Amino acid sequence: MHALTPEQYQRLRRLxxxxxxxxxxxxxxxxxxxxxxxxxxxxxxxxxLPEHGEQLVGALVTPVSLWLxxxxxxxxxxxxxxxxxxxxxxxxxxxxxxxxxxxxxxGCWRLVLLDDLADVATRQDASRLAQRLMERVMAPAQQSGExxxxxx
Numbered sequence: 515m516h517a518l519t520p521e522q523y524q525r526l527r528r529l530x531x532x533x534x535x536x537x538x539x540x541x542x543x544x545x546x547x548x549x550x551x552x553x554x555x556x557x558x559x560x561x562x563l564p565e566h567g568e569q570l571v572g573a574l575v576t577p578v579s580l581w582l583x584x585x586x587x588x589x590x591x592x593x594x595x596x597x598x599x600x601x602x603x604x605x606x607x608x609x610x611x612x613x614x615x616x617x618x619x620x621g622c623w624r625l626v627l628l629d630d631l632a633d634v635a636t637r638q639d640a641s642r643l644a645q646r647l648m649e650r651v652m653a654p655a656q657q658s659g660e661x662x663x664x665x666x
Contacts, residue, residue, distance in 0.1 A: 561604075
């Protein structure tokens with residue numbers, strides 16, 4: 515595993531900003547909106563996929579949910595088209611992903627893993643939650659018949 519480039523960190527910052535610009539206003543009306551949290555792209559690493567090439571895979575924490583996210587690692591790779599579906603194969607299992615648009619020029623693949631973060635007390639707690647999630651999805655599945663964290 516190699517460190518992300520400054521351009522990739524910039525891409526992740528834009529991802530969080532795009533979520534905020536496109537979803538924050540409507541999210542504030544939800545009963546499980548958590549004003550202590552902000553959109554933050556966390557625990558990303560480069561991952562090469564045969565069908566998608568080099569991708570950034572990590573977690574997007576928002577004031578309402580926690581997503582497993584995949585997006586192209588470089589600016590020259592095409593963004594996914596909203597509504598498309600694919601399967602992300604990670605060491606822990608296979609995850610059904612859906613493409614979503616976040617603004618005019620940014621999109622990503624996502625799987626909503628938690629849709630209510632109202633009980634998360636701080637941004638640091640959200641960061642630890644994202645870290646635990648990524649540790650689980652990047653760890654090999656156990657041989658004892660255990661399914662992936664998404665039940666597959």
